[in-house]
Amino acid sequence: GYFVPYEREVTELLEAENTLLVEVECPDEERKVGKRLITGVFSHWDGIDPETNPGGIWLPVELHQSGPVRLGHVRCHTEAVSDGFAQLRFWAPLDSALPAEATLRWTISPLNFAGETQHVEQRRRLAQGQQELSGFLKLRDPRLWWTHDLGAPNLYTISLDVLLNGQLSDHHSFTFGIRRFELRNWIPHLNGVRFLAKGNNYPPGDVRIAVMTREDYDRDLLLARECHMNLLRVHAHVEHPAFYEAANAQGVLLWQDMPLQWLYEPAVLPEARRQTREMVRLLYNHPSVAIWCMHNEAVFIEDTGDESPRARWRTYASALGYNWNRSVLDTQLAQLAREEDPWRPVVRSSGELEIPGIREGTDSHAYFGWYASYGPLVLAERVMRRFPNNGRFVTEFGAQSFPNVESCLRFMHPDIRKLDAELLRKRYSFQPDILANWVDWRAAQSLGELVQMTQDYQIFINRYYIDRLRVAKYQPTGGIVPFMFHDSNPAVAWSIIDYWRVPKRSYHAMALSFSPQYVCAIFEPRRYRVGEPLPLALYAMNDAQHAVAGAQFDAWLRDAAGNELAHTQRTLNLAADCLAFEVERLRFTPRYAGRYTLTLALRGANCATVEHSYTIEVEV
Structure with missing residues (x-):
């Protein structure tokens, strides 16, 4: 998998000088509606240049030396919280070269606030080979982790030393936040406090996420906070580790998708099960990660720009009828995620509409006013009245717009008469015919006018949904998550911030629509x-x-x-x-x-x- 750290024991292979030879393969998916690679949006999506291959090693290669006991990825969970204490449950996988008596020395230190550093020591008997230790830690005077709009995102550094005969064998440390998150009938509660989730879909920070830095993510998270967002949906991919650290520190919750996008071959099931387990364990400690989702839009979609009757019929059939991806693949992955993490909410697949008497549904996607397969906004009004539960937690809606003129000039001709719409369609996500259903963009006399009219429509669409969902707050709406936050490469897309992180007017309009106090x-x-x-x-x-x-x-x-x-x-x-x-x-x-x-x-x-x-x- 592209996000799972690969480890191998090399003790017997090392010499004084060594050459590491690694073969990496990221082939194109030949059959888009029967994919075999678990790469999410990187292999098949309408928001990334299809001619870009993101394959390669994207995090540093490290050689780790330990004593006879090697620690794996330690996980912690907030088991209980009271005014004076928090009880944490831990799981510590390790590999011991021999049977031994070991000391586990825990250090729990405040990371971003002043407080007491606490120490715990435990004695454990280790067997030879791979095993997982578990137990509890008691923390005095805990400071809870909150989203930025509810309080302070208090963080701890938890360190574990494994000692044999008083000598350090291995060490592991990680960031942790003490918090409890629940969805009660799709209404979020953090540490028992009810709140409305307002956010956006976060695609890859860059189509080549190796170039992203902690500073880049801090900038993005600050833009989200200034837009009054408290949740980002990590859209059908696993992001760079620095992103999760930034979200922890800035107090932004994350809806974490498994990297599954549209349809896959049944042969992918065993590997999907393995990678689901790995994803949950890899991201387990981050207090920002609140929700697991197994699949984005498990329906027949080959090209979102294809609105032919045949393509629409196949999409409808896969959405309303039997679908192996949803009924078998996603159901198994959701059960597996719940077994690995019984405490976080798990969504089987994103975009499952409720069909009364047939299925309960999950979160909703609403592209009325964009895709003809949904229809005009007037139809959205009827659907919301007839099936109000489809407004419980809406995780996609929006419309495309051109970025600001200065950004447009980086990848298109300044003379609108020479605008290559076909190139923009093939490489830069533009859906010209779909936009023309709602905006007469071809009548624009200048690039500036084109930017103005498309951003005007995007603002109109986003506010239309936000207004109605905010009016339905808790009755039944618990979450409002438009599509999408930024571009992963230069694009004419649904983003409110372009690839160079220049906000469109629609960003500022959304910040207004998400104001804590609001009138509409x-x-x-x-x-x-x-x-x-x-x-x-x-x-x-x-x-x-x-x-x-x-x-x-x-x-x-x-x-x-x-x-x-x-x-x-x-x-x-x-x-x-x-x-x-x-x-x-x-x-x-x-x-x-x-x-x-x-x-x-x-x-x-x-x-x-x-x-x-x-x-x-x-x-x-």
């Missing part, structure tokens, strides 16, 4: 007729764990000339972590055709400042 308007996204009554439902909400008193709310309705048609003002008291509530319902009957603007504003002490506008198109 809900009405059908369509054109209205002159004389047609239009109800405008205005909502307010607070995701913070503190109450907000005396916030000022304003709403203005203006016509195309900017004339004020209505203005309403309220003083709001927002309870901590309150559900969305209706502040006002404006009833507007347009008398003339044109574009009307509804502007909402919220401000106050200890309250986010929010101001944004909605357009209402009226025709004769």
Whole structure:
């Protein structure tokens, strides 16, 4: 597997000078709907240049020397927490060259806060060969790990020394956070505190993740935090180890996908089982890792840009009917993950819609307003009303947009008349015909206009979903995770931040939509007729764990000339972590055709400042 550390005993092979010869193979998948390699998005995806081969050794090669006892990857779990103590359960795999009495010397030290360093010693009898020790550690005065919006991400360094006759045989240390995470009917709770998960899909930091550094990940995580995100979905891959350390330190939760994307051959099952076990054990200690997911979209998809009737029918059939990948592969992997880690939630496959009377479903993907296989946004309104559980935890929605002009100029011609749309389609993820269903992008007169109109549509789509899901907070929505955060290579894609980490306008719009205190308007996204009554439902909400008193709310309705048609003002008291509530319902009957603007504003002490506008198109 590409992410599993490969180890081999070389004691008997070493000489004074040695040459290490390694053969690495990462062949192209010839049959995209029957893949054999477990590489996730690196082998088959619409967000990476298909001509890029990411294969190679991507972490340092190390020679590790130990005494007679060699330690493996030690794992810890928060078993119980009280005001004064935390009980940790540990598993310590090791390989002993001989039967022996060993001392396990534990050191538990605060990593990012001031506190007491604690020591524990245990005596164990070791057999010869490979074995796994387990037991408990008791920690005094524990500091809990929180997401950045709920508290401080307190971390410890846990070190284990194995001693034989007082001599160090081997040493292992790792970062750990004391926390309890649960999904209760898809509503997340951290250390018993309920909260709304708001985040995004995180693809590979770079198509060649070897080039990524801790500083790069710290920058990305800071961008996520500044966008009011508390969760990132590691989209169908396992990321560089530095990413998980950065998420631990910055207090961002992770939904961790197994690197399985769309369909695979049945022959992959034994290797998928092995790698699932390895993934869970490899990432086990990270407090940021909250959820395991076994597969992304286990349905028939060869090319997301192919919307032919045949391709759509095959996708529908695999989504609604029997599917070996979902029913056998993913079911077995989910059971295996639960056996390895009974405490974290496990999702069988991402994007399983609930079908009442047939299956319960998992999280949802909603591409109404982008893919024709889903349909227009008006259909989304009906689906949400008819099947509300499909809004419990939504982990994909969005639309493509061009990056800012300065970034576009790095990989496309500045003259829009010479824009090579076919090259952008083949190499840079662009879906020109799908975009044309919603935006007349070919009518753009300049690159700047093209960027403007596509980012406008992306902002509209993202806010449409975020508004409705925030209004449904806890009834039933527990998580809002658009697609996607950034580009892994230069692209015209669903990202809100481009490959060079330049935020699009859609990043700033999403930061506003994810504000802890927020106001929004809900009405059908369509054109209205002159004389047609239009109800405008205005909502307010607070995701913070503190109450907000005396916030000022304003709403203005203006016509195309900017004339004020209505203005309403309220003083709001927002309870901590309150559900969305209706502040006002404006009833507007347009008398003339044109574009009307509804502007909402919220401000106050200890309250986010929010101001944004909605357009209402009226025709004769």
